[in-house]
Amino acid sequence: MRNMYLKRNWHLYILLVFPLAYFFLFKYGPMYGVQIAFKDFNFFQGISGSKWIGFEAFREVFQNQDFFDALRNTILLNFLDLLISFPAPLLLAIMLYELKAAWFKKMAQTVLYIPHFISWVIIGGIVLQVFGTQSGFINNLLEAMGLGQIPFLTDKKYWLFTYLAVGVWQSAGWGTILYLAALTGINKELFEAAEVDGANRFKRIWHISIPGLKTTIATLLIISLGNMISIGFDRPFIIGNVAVRDYSDVLSTFVYRIGMESGQITLATAVGLFQALVGLIFLLGANYASKKLADESII
Template identity: 45%
Template structure:
């Protein structure tokens, strides 16, 4: 036991430079991920700002009951799940398709330009993205509505009509992050053994057959891993995006858990209920990760 401890200390001293590089990341995770977990107790307390966290009385599962029994529960859950499923259905394949298309481009300068243009929107904040939407889709002065009126059509209230908000949320999310997500799949595509394509060509496989039997199986593990990570955040629709694009006119179709927590936790100062909802989201995400990983292992073996 003593010799094992000494060997461990010797290894740590030998790799001391690596451990020093590890310290900033470890400090960040500890301070901003693990230390705040102590605040979970607010979910089980009738928190009072005056008395503080420790002296506030315990109330069991009352905060959870207020959330589950409220008239707002089903509308915000429906909006959250629907928007998340739409993003998963249409947004998840987008970077894969983009990566496959870029992988087929043989003109390097054109490929680099397209890749740069597609991942640049990732660095724009949702405030800027909404400003761009205002320039194009504003009811009176937006470019698209100006063109519609120019050709004799009525202006469409894209930014305020409830029936348009989910389409805007999904489409802008794809536009903003598809290029950035494609980088990972391009890296996976670069690791596929070229001899597999050569063998497929010798066997008479065309481009479609090569795609189906070589390319897609080559990135399958990465796709499954990314799908598992997506499922773990199925209740995280994206607060910044929804907060910027939702308004009193389209709120019935855009109000999600995160925006509701913002109003209840920060505006109404009901921190206990807000913490309970955050804990509920974390538990659901944890269950989905375990379930998805178990299904993935049965379908394709252990991928991590």
Template identity: 45%
Template sequence: MNTAQQVQHALQTSHRISARRRRFRQNLPLLLLFLPVAAYFIIFKYLPMTGLIIAFKNYNFADGIWGSPWAGTAHFDQLFSTPKTLDVIKNTLMLSLLNIFVSFPFPVILAILLYEVKQLWFKKTVQTLVYLPHFLSWVIIGGMVMTIFSQQSSFLNYWIERWAGSPYPFLYKELSWIGIYLGSGIWKEAGWSAIIYLAALTSIDPSLYEAASIDGAGKFKKIWHITLPGISSVIVLMFILSIGKLMDVGFDHIFVLQNKSVMNVADVISTYIYRTGLLGAKFSQTTALGLFESVVGLILVLAANKIARMFDRGLW
């Protein structure tokens, strides 16, 4: 490399360094705003992951996390050789799959219906009504469900008893319990989940609808050929994220509706961990189950994203 090339290389290096410093100074306010978020995830999300080590130990309070004796994979072997644990995993998968394939389309449908409404006052009223349940706790929702479907004191069973002669145990039959579980989840979260689809709908070019109207397309053809393709990337994104929760149906929703009569379908990983791990003090065993749940969720997200990337719809 001659002297001229060395000078040119030095100038290019100096320009790159200057550009990086200038970009850093420009982004410094944003980085400072991001620091509390990063601190939150590091302190409350990543540091607690060190506790996963007790899945491979016989944990006890006296010795603590680091002093407890190693158990290797004994807790995992015990999990997958216990029929009760396998039933819990099966129930979790069943309810999660039902949540995905039954509940997932509702926010999309609701968003499209709201988008098609032209009367602003009616649209705002409906939006307020469908968003409101999201802000209610599952304890309140559970109380409302009991008021509607309870065998002893619900107004629904009051009329059923008058017409049919005896009340129907909605909350004590497995099939009807699953229906109530899915329905209450849709009612509570569909409106809130529709917000992101409504935002995506506003990005569709209105001229596409005008061109379709000129060609004689009806409302349903516009939705099928313009609206759905226009928000398909957002639908895929939300579907990938929901796949990651396949092994996690939550705790509050199940717990407030759960009763002994439907434990064959209502006992899931989260309630099993609460009952066995916290109440039964089997910390190592339930930590192993929680770690298994997280690893399966990670694998499913990666697999779903890989499939989506084949159609140029990947999350990353």
């Protein structure tokens, strides 16, 4: 029976070769370089020829105050993103789903999705043109109205607001796709029955839509918590600057500085391995808590 199934669906297994090759080449293959964290890496000697130094690189990293500052900023920015950016696509998806005008719904979805496909380099230019102190549209408008300028990109508190707002604008629309897909899978008869029983729109959302999204919410929340210790490089590097480095310097930019600018490949690899291990602990911990509290998990 199994041989018949394989012969009948052999083309599906051939298609599976390509994603498997991708993971082996770009996910598992680079794991060979993890040993750099335990070696005094030398470009001329290569990975295999470099001298073993054990955990010396980790001790040096943990004695570096800049590392702990970057770790603090990473956790802080990810936590604030979780509070602000995580609910945004959920709210957008519910509002879009409740819209009756199909043409407006399609137009709104397109407008909301577009920022996801824009490069962070371009977004950085947009942010400078909108929020810049000298040439920013908002500050020019405030100055024309006789009001004082707001240092969106040079003051730490205002920069934090700008960072979070740009993150919501860039990611929220794309995140609604998953929630909209889950909403369309909810039985329409539940909404019709609730409406017949006199439930208003808010009650239908609270008692049908949100419970129907419980699995999707739990899965995305677990993934977000698993990424609490890691953070993308583009967004803090492009939007950040020297004036707000106390907030904008995160682990990814710290690794870039010590690895690419200073040439300390061993220390950069040690920090990357630390991120991966702590991220795994966060992921497993969030999955365990979700399974115990909400009976939902990804493992």
